[in-house]
Amino acid sequence: MDIERFSKISSDPKLTREQLKTMRANALSKNKLEHVRVAEEILRERFSEKSQKHGGDRTPTTAVFRGQTAFFESGKEVYIWLVNQFCGYRKSVLSEYDQ
Structure with a gap:
């Protein structure tokens, strides 16, 4: 799958965190590092949690x-x-x- 299609599919707001993690793992297993980066970026944007430890993020x-x-x-x-x-x-x- 090309990177444009992967980006479009992974940007679907209906996808759960687990589905995105699975997409990332599949991309990593196929050594598609650009796909991995896209999936990680979307995971960070949609599901990152701010830590209040030590007053920093x-x-x-x-x-x-x-x-x-x-x-x-x-x-x-x-x-x-x-x-x-x-x-x-x-x-x-x-x-x-x-x-």
Whole structure:
């Protein structure tokens, strides 16, 4: 399915959060990253919840590392995931700079 058709279908206000998540998962399984981005954007616009913790808002964020895409509810979660991914990819990264 081309991106224009996917955008039109996923923009339907009748779609539930679960249906959009399924569309996102299907796109991700087919490595259609632009489709994933569209679905995530619509999910954020329609279903994001504001967090009152620490008086600030959480920012839903998408991260990509070596072709693997992941969606998180906050920048902090993305940062932790990226550090873990990088440490798994290059195990000596922290010990090199510790010396």
